[in-house]
Amino acid sequence: MRKIKDFFYNKNDIIIVLIILAVAAFIIYTRIGAIMDYPEKLAREAAATQTEKTTESTSETETISVTIEDSDTAATVSQKLEEAGLIAAAADFEEYITSSDKASSLKVGTFQIPVSSLQEEILDIITD
Structure with a gap:
């Protein structure tokens, strides 16, 4: 052992x-x-x-065309953007346009708006 x-x-x-x-x-x-x-x-x-x-x-580079006509108001522009899938609610965007005092600054034409744009960016595109 x-x-x-x-x-x-x-x-x-x-x-x-x-x-x-x-x-x-x-x-x-x-x-x-x-x-x-x-x-x-x-x-x-x-x-x-x-x-x-x-x-x-x-998807970042994907854009959607939106045409704004001379007779379009903030409400119709908001509706077109909602139908294009760029914003969630037309009423909210219309309120955003009017609160920003840019309802009279909407430009006429066809705009290429990126799918991932924020409300501020969309408003800049269609007013500038």
Whole structure:
């Protein structure tokens, strides 16, 4: 019994290293499929991210044409913008135009308005 005890005391470091190696080998063996699939997973995620960025940049440059005629009022302009999908509510935008005192500054013509424009930007486009 003393020989076994002395063996463990003398070879303690070697035994610990062997145990750690055995545990690491077991973990790698059981997870080898996930380890080997990881680069492909990263490539798929990168491709998905690139596709999202491309979609976002495409939608940022997308514009909608809106024609304002000489007889159009703030209400009709707001209605046209709502129908084009540029604003959520015509009544809110009409109120915004009148509160900004730009109802008389509306210009006549066809305007290219980016889809992602805010109310302020839309009003600047159709009045400047």
